[in-house]
Amino acid sequence: MSQTQRRAKQDVSELAIFGGKPSFERPLHVGQPNIGDRDRLHGLLDEILDRRWLTNHGPLVTELESKLARLMGVRHCIAVCNGTVALEIAIRALGLKGEVIVPSFTFAATAHALQWQEITPIFCDVDPRTHTLDPERVERMVSSRTTGILGVHLWGRACDVEGLSEVARRHRLALLFDAAHAFAVSRRGRMIGNFGDCEVFSFHATKVFNTFEGGAIATNDDQLARRLRWMQNFGFSGYDQVDHIGVNGKMSEISAAMGLVGLESLDEFIGCNRRNHARYAELLAGIPGLQLHGYDPAERQNHQYVVVEVDQDAAGIGRDALVELLHAENVLVRRYFYPGVHRMEPYRSLYPNAGLLLPVTERLVTRTMILPTGTGLSVEDVDGVCDLIRLAVGQGAEILARKARAQGPRGTAAASARPPPRLAEAAR
Numbered sequence: 001m002s003q004t005q006r007r008a009k010q011d012v013s014e015l016a017i018f019g020g021k022p023s024f025e026r027p028l029h030v031g032q033p034n035i036g037d038r039d040r041l042h043g044l045l046d047e048i049l050d051r052r053w054l055t056n057h058g059p060l061v062t063e064l065e066s067k068l069a070r071l072m073g074v075r076h077c078i079a080v081c082n083g084t085v086a087l088e089i090a091i092r093a094l095g096l097k098g099e100v101i102v103p104s105f106t107f108a109a110t111a112h113a114l115q116w117q118e119i120t121p122i123f124c125d126v127d128p129r130t131h132t133l134d135p136e137r138v139e140r141m142v143s144s145r146t147t148g149i150l151g152v153h154l155w156g157r158a159c160d161v162e163g164l165s166e167v168a169r170r171h172r173l174a175l176l177f178d179a180a181h182a183f184a185v186s187r188r189g190r191m192i193g194n195f196g197d198c199e200v201f202s203f204h205a206t207k208v209f210n211t212f213e214g215g216a217i218a219t220n221d222d223q224l225a226r227r228l229r230w231m232q233n234f235g236f237s238g239y240d241q242v243d244h245i246g247v248n249g250k251m252s253e254i255s256a257a258m259g260l261v262g263l264e265s266l267d268e269f270i271g272c273n274r275r276n277h278a279r280y281a282e283l284l285a286g287i288p289g290l291q292l293h294g295y296d297p298a299e300r301q302n303h304q305y306v307v308v309e310v311d312q313d314a315a316g317i318g319r320d321a322l323v324e325l326l327h328a329e330n331v332l333v334r335r336y337f338y339p340g341v342h343r344m345e346p347y348r349s350l351y352p353n354a355g356l357l358l359p360v361t362e363r364l365v366t367r368t369m370i371l372p373t374g375t376g377l378s379v380e381d382v383d384g385v386c387d388l389i390r391l392a393v394g395q396g397a398e399i400l401a402r403k404a405r406a407q408g409p410r411g412t413a414a415a416s417a418r419p420p421p422r423l424a425e426a427a428r
């Protein structure tokens with residue numbers, strides 16, 4: 001998938017925002033799907049069709065669940081149709097109501113899964129260093145209506161699970177984790193999937209490991225696992241027996257097939273991410289105002305996200321100007337998770353003052369930028385992205401002055417003449 005060798009741009013006049021040719025012919029995505037062995041997948045598809053068992057906990061879903069449980073070292077792993085429905089089922093099976101404490105610096109689905117069930121998400125600020133929930137701040141937000149804490153292992157870096165467990169224990173709260181970013185990751189040597197009451201994964205196409213659409217709930221609690229299984233299958237406990245309210249959260253056999261094939265290549269996917277991350281770290285080191293987030297080498301990691309914080313004062317160019325410049329070059333970096341869930345509807349209208357208690361989140365959403373990685377990206381691609389960032393930061397003042405001239409009343413506005421890049425699947 002490597003693109004042709006290019007000469008690094010030397011001068012700002014060559015940048016695509018000023019009318020130059022984009023550095024990359026095809027867009028580089030943040031979440032381009034990782035795909036395993038095609039022949040194996042075709043073979044499994046034939047098996048599914050021959051068996052005429054397409055869904056309803058078929059043999060491939062059963063096999064995937066047991067392989068996932070083994071990988072995580074957890075008693076139960078329940079495959080679900082997607083991560084959002086998995087979160088909704090987990091929240092319901094835990095009996096959450098009233099208020100649940102959750103970060104705002106996350107994907108919208110984390111809060112939606114609560115609000116969808118008329119549970120109030122209480123947005124809590126994160127630690128500026130780790131980007132995950134700060135247990136001390138969480139404890140300050142506990143009220144008489146609080147029933148649970150929903151932490152997010154953002155960027156695949158585990159929350160302070162010990163600190164959060166202690167707060168949950170002291171106040172008798174349920175504790176669950178949105179582990180959508182943290183598949184195949186460990187915390188102090190123990191795999192994510194084992195913490196809190198349960199942990200929820202997403203296997204969406206853009207995640208490091210995908211089942212087209214899919215997700216899973218992992219737990220060591222036998223009773224909770226039984227409730228989760230009922231709830232994901234309309235509440236059925238036997239052929240004609242419905243004992244619970246339920247929904248349809250089943251994973252199909254074709255999704256399980258994709259997962260089984262992907263698992264065989266998981267080490268390769270993660271190895272590719274690790275190599276890309278190391279190359280970014282090498283080439284971005286020493287660029288003023290740019291901070292690349294690292295991963296603890298003592299833990300298992302998936303290196304799914306290459307996270308950079310941009311300090312505009314030190315870099316001489318802000319995050320948003322960098323994003324615009326890179327998009328024009330076909331480098332589709334993302335501003336995850338701008339502008340923060342509390343600034344999205346319905347939360348912005350429902351809780352207009354939430355931002356007052358979220359100073360760290362409000363700062364991070366203006367600085368954070370996610371760079372492309374995955375098996376679709378070669379080391380040469382990473383080099384090309386880093387060349388552009390180095391040029392942009394080195395010539396920040398010149399770029400901003402040119403942009404101002406181009407946007408002036410008599411400017412040529414070359415930048416606005418360029419159509420926006422196609423965002424495709426990774427657009428969200």
Ligand SMILES: *Cc1c(COP(=O)(O)O)cnc(C)c1O
Nearest residue numbers: 082083084107109180202203204
């Ligand atoms: C992807 C994601 C989800 C939603 O998962 P889906 O499988 O797309 O429904 C939830 N939370 C976070 C943090 C995510 O990144």
